[in-house]
Amino acid sequence: MTAFRPAIIVAKDEPGWLPGVVIGLRPSAKQICLMCFLLAASLVLCAGCARHKSSAPATVVISVWHPWGGAQKERLAEVIKEFNRTHKDFQVRAVFTPNDLDSNQKFFTSVAADMPPDATFVDGPQVAAWAEQGAIQPLDSFIKASGIKPSDYFPPCWAQNTYRGKVWAMTYCADPNFAFAWNKKVFRDCGLDPEKPPTTIEELDLMNDRITKIDHGRIVRIGIIPWLQFGNANAMFTWGWAFRGSFFDPKTQRVTADDPNAVNALEWMVSYAKKFDVTRINGFAAGFGSRDQNPFYTGQIAMGCLHISQLDDIKQYAPDLDYGLTFLPAPAGGEEHSSWVGGWCLAIPKGSKHPKEAWEFLRWCCRDPKGTQAVGRLQSLLPGYRKSPYIEEVRSKPGYDQFLRIMEECRHQRPVMPAQSFYMGSLDRAVDYAVYGRMSCKEALSKATKETQSELDLRLAGR
Amino acid sequence: MKTKTKRSTTERQNLRNGLLFCSPAIIGLATFTLYPVLASLYYSFCNYPMLKPPVWVGLANYHTLFHDPVFYKSLSNTAYYAVLATPLGIITAFFMALLLNQKVKGMAIFRTMFFVPSIVPMVAGVVLWLWLLKSDNGLINIILGAMHLPTPGWMSDPLWSKPALILMSIWGVGGWMLIYLAGLQDVPIDLYEAAEIDGASPMQRMLHITIPFLSPHLFFTLIMGFIGAMGYFTQAFVMTSGKGGPVDSTRFFSLYLFQNAFMYWKMGYACAMAWILFILVLLFTLFLFKTSARFVHYGGER
Numbered sequence: 001m002t003a004f005r006p007a008i009i010v011a012k013d014e015p016g017w018l019p020g021v022v023i024g025l026r027p028s029a030k031q032i033c034l035m036c037f038l039l040a041a042s043l044v045l046c047a048g049c050a051r052h053k054s055s056a057p058a059t060v061v062i063s064v065w066h067p068w069g070g071a072q073k074e075r076l077a078e079v080i081k082e083f084n085r086t087h088k089d090f091q092v093r094a095v096f097t098p099n100d101l102d103s104n105q106k107f108f109t110s111v112a113a114d115m116p117p118d119a120t121f122v123d124g125p126q127v128a129a130w131a132e133q134g135a136i137q138p139l140d141s142f143i144k145a146s147g148i149k150p151s152d153y154f155p156p157c158w159a160q161n162t163y164r165g166k167v168w169a170m171t172y173c174a175d176p177n178f179a180f181a182w183n184k185k186v187f188r189d190c191g192l193d194p195e196k197p198p199t200t201i202e203e204l205d206l207m208n209d210r211i212t213k214i215d216h217g218r219i220v221r222i223g224i225i226p227w228l229q230f231g232n233a234n235a236m237f238t239w240g241w242a243f244r245g246s247f248f249d250p251k252t253q254r255v256t257a258d259d260p261n262a263v264n265a266l267e268w269m270v271s272y273a274k275k276f277d278v279t280r281i282n283g284f285a286a287g288f289g290s291r292d293q294n295p296f297y298t299g300q301i302a303m304g305c306l307h308i309s310q311l312d313d314i315k316q317y318a319p320d321l322d323y324g325l326t327f328l329p330a331p332a333g334g335e336e337h338s339s340w341v342g343g344w345c346l347a348i349p350k351g352s353k354h355p356k357e358a359w360e361f362l363r364w365c366c367r368d369p370k371g372t373q374a375v376g377r378l379q380s381l382l383p384g385y386r387k388s389p390y391i392e393e394v395r396s397k398p399g400y401d402q403f404l405r406i407m408e409e410c411r412h413q414r415p416v417m418p419a420q421s422f423y424m425g426s427l428d429r430a431v432d433y434a435v436y437g438r439m440s441c442k443e444a445l446s447k448a449t450k451e452t453q454s455e456l457d458l459r460l461a462g463r
Numbered sequence: 464m465k466t467k468t469k470r471s472t473t474e475r476q477n478l479r480n481g482l483l484f485c486s487p488a489i490i491g492l493a494t495f496t497l498y499p500v501l502a503s504l505y506y507s508f509c510n511y512p513m514l515k516p517p518v519w520v521g522l523a524n525y526h527t528l529f530h531d532p533v534f535y536k537s538l539s540n541t542a543y544y545a546v547l548a549t550p551l552g553i554i555t556a557f558f559m560a561l562l563l564n565q566k567v568k569g570m571a572i573f574r575t576m577f578f579v580p581s582i583v584p585m586v587a588g589v590v591l592w593l594w595l596l597k598s599d600n601g602l603i604n605i606i607l608g609a610m611h612l613p614t615p616g617w618m619s620d621p622l623w624s625k626p627a628l629i630l631m632s633i634w635g636v637g638g639w640m641l642i643y644l645a646g647l648q649d650v651p652i653d654l655y656e657a658a659e660i661d662g663a664s665p666m667q668r669m670l671h672i673t674i675p676f677l678s679p680h681l682f683f684t685l686i687m688g689f690i691g692a693m694g695y696f697t698q699a700f701v702m703t704s705g706k707g708g709p710v711d712s713t714r715f716f717s718l719y720l721f722q723n724a725f726m727y728w729k730m731g732y733a734c735a736m737a738w739i740l741f742i743l744v745l746l747f748t749l750f751l752f753k754t755s756a757r758f759v760h761y762g763g764e765r
Contacts, residue, residue, distance in 0.1 A: 105725055108513055133514045133728070218599065282619035282709065284597030422727045428706060436621060436710045456726070458510070 116349035131416035170366035173386025178305030248415030340412035545692035560643035581637030
C-alpha cells in the first residue's frame with residue numbers, strides 16, 4: 001500500500017515513472033487515466049484488506065458447518081447464542097452448508113484445500129467413511145482429557161463413531177429410527193381398535209388388508225408401503241433388522257446383505273408389491289411432498305415409520321392428526337422393538353485451525369449437561385448423552401417419550417465402514433429390482449452384497 | 464528495407480499487445496479448461512478418492528467399466544433418449560416455427576407463449592412436470608383418463624419413465640423454434656412466388672424451398688441437440704432425486720458419472736467415464752457431419 005503512494009506523486013511530475021512498460025515515452029492522457037484507475041482500484045482493495053485486519057476481533061471466532069435450513073436453522077442459532085453467552089474466551093459462528101446425506105463436495109474441497117471449518121456436522125453413518133477418507137481427525141486424546149466414557153452414550157451412538165479403534169465424532173443428536181406410527185382415525189373408520197396398533201408383521205398384514213381401499217384400479221388409501229420408509233435402503237435396514245437379518249460383520253469386514261433373514265424381510269416387502277401392483281403403489285406415493293402433503297398426515301397411508309423430526313412437522317402441518325406411536329412390529333421369531341440409530345454428529349476436520357476451541361464446542365453440545373439440555377430444549381432433538389438432564393425432561397414430553405423408549409432399546413447402527421454410501425445405493429437398487437420383479441430377492445441382495453464387498457475391498461486396499 | 468523492418472516491429476508489437484489483451488482469456492482457458500481436461504485424463508488412469516493422492520492403476524478403471532452392467536445400462540438409456548428426443552424435438556420445433564411464421568393477429572403473443580417454457584429455470588420446470596406426470600392424479604393422466612385412454616404410471620413405471628422425460632423435453636424446445644423462426648424469415652419470398660407460378664404445391668414448396676433453406680439451422684440443432692442429449696443430467700437427477708429409478712430406467716450416463724464422482728468418491732472411475740463419453744460424442748458428431756453435411760445447403764452452396 002505504501003509502495004504505491006509515492007508512485008502517484010512521482011507520476012505527477014515525472015512521466016517515465018513506470019519502467020519496463022513505457023520506457024522513455026511520455027504516457028498519453030489515456031494511459032495515465034488507465035494507470036490511475038488501476039492504482040485507485042488496487043488502493044481500494046488494499047484499504048479493504050487493511051480495514052478487515054485492523055477490525056478483526058480480539059477473541060477467536062470458530063466456524064461450524066451445519067446442514068439445517070428452515071426452522072432448525074433458527075433453533076440452532078439459539079443454541080449457538082447460548083454457547084456464546086456462556087463462553088467468553090472464544091465465539092462460534094454457524095455456517096449453513098447444504099449437506100447431502102452421503103456426500104459433501106464443499107466440505108471435502110475445503111479439507112483438500114486446507115481451509116476447512118473448525119468443526120463440522122457429519123451424518124452419523126458417514127463418520128467411518130469420512131474418517132477413512134482422512135477428512136476428520138480422531139478425538140481420543142480430547143475424550144481422554146475430558147474424562148468421557150463410552151458408557152455415557154447410548155451404545156449404538158458410540159459404536160457408530162468408533163472406527164479402526166478410534167473415536168472420530170461425538171453424537172449431537174440420536175435419532176431412533178424409527179417409531180411406528182398409526183392413524184387412529186383411519187383405524188376407527190375401518191372398524192379396527194384405534195388403541196391397538198399391530199405388534200407383529202402378521203397383524204400388520206391383516207390390518208393393511210382391512211385398510212387398503214382400491215377404487216377402479218386406483219389406490220385411494222393404503223395401510224403401509226413397506227419399502228417406502230425413508231427410501232428403499234433405510235427400509236431395507238429397518239425391516240431387515242426386525243427380521244433378525246444382518247448387514248455387515250465388522251470382525252471379518254464382510255458385507256452380509258444376502259443373509260437369509262434379510263432376504264426374508266425383502267420377500268415380505270415384495271409381497272406387497274405383488275399384491276397391489278408396484279407401479280400403482282409407487283405412482284400413488286410419488287409426488288407427495290414430505291411435509292404438508294405427507295400421505296401419512298393426510299390419512300392416505302395409515303401406518304409407517306416416523307422420524308423424530310416429524311413430531312414438529314405434524315404439529316405445524318397436521319395439528320389435528322389423530323395418531324399413535326409405538327415400537328416397530330416384528331415377525332414371529334423376529335427382533336422385538338427393533339430400531340437403529342441415525343442423527344447428526346459433530347467432528348473436527350483435518351486441518352482445523354482451532355481444534356481446542358472446536359473440541360470445547362463439541363464437548364458442550366454433545367456431553368455437557370447444560371449444553372445437551374440446551375440442544376434438546378431448543379432443537380427438540382434427543383441427545384446421545386444418556387445422562388443429560390434433558391433425557392429426564394423428555395420422559396414426560398408426549399411423542400418424544402416414545403422415541404426415548406425406542407432409543408433406550410436401540411441395538412443397531414448402519415454398517416460402520418467406508419463404503420457406506422455405496423452400500424446404501426446398492427441396497428436401494430436391490431430393493432428396486434426386487435419390488436419391480438426384475439430380480440428375485442435373493443438374487444438382488446446377493447448382487448448388492450457382491451458389489452459392495454468389492455467396493456469395500458477396494459477402499460480398504462487403498463489405505 | 465527500412466519500412467519492412469519497421470512493419471515487422473509493428474507486427475511484433477501488435478502480436479504482443481494482442482496476446483496481452485487476450486491473455487485473460489488464454490490464461491483462463493488454460494487454467495480452467497485445458498488443465499482440468501488433461502488432469503481428468505490422468506485421473507482416469509488412477510484410483511482417486513479425492514482426499515487422498517491419486518494412485519496410478521493403469522487401465523483398471525476402463526477394464527472395470529467395460530465389465531460394469533450399470534455402465535451399459537446407462538449408455539443404452541442415454542442412447543434411447545438421444546435417438547428419440549433429439550429428432551422429436553427438432554420436428555416439433557420446426558412445425559411450431561412454421562405455425563408461428565404465419566401472419567395471424569396477435570402473433571407476438573403466440574410466439575411468447577411457446578417460447579416462455581424454455582426460459583423457465585430447469586429445476587422449476589422439472590418440479591412442475593413431476594406434478595403433471597403423477598400417475599394418480601396428475602393432469603396428463605386425468606386428461607388421458609377422461610378420453611378413455613390408458614394412463615401409464617410414467618415415472619413409477621420403468622417402461623414409461625424415459626418416454627415421460629422425452630415428453631418433458633419437447634416442452635422446452637422454444638429455443639430451437641426461435642432459431643428456425645429466424646431462418647424462416649430469411650427465406651426469399653420471391654422463391655415461393657416463382658414456385659407458386661410454376662404450379663408447385665405447398666408440399667413441394669416446403670420440400671424444395673423451406674427445408675433446404677433451413678437445413679443449416681436444422682443441422683446445427685441436430686448436432687447441438689445430440690450433444691446435449693448425450694450429457695442429459697439435470698432433469699433425470701431432479702425427477703428421481705438423484706437415483707435414476709425405477710430399476711435404473713432413468714440412470715443416464717451423466718447421472719451415473721455424477722454418482723460415481725460425488726456420491727461414491729470414485730473420481731478416477733468417473734473420469735474414465737467422462738473420457739468414454741467424450742470419445743463417443745466426438746465419433747457420433749463426426750458421423751453426423753459426414754452423413755448429414757450433403758443435405759445442408761448454405762444459400763445455394765453445399
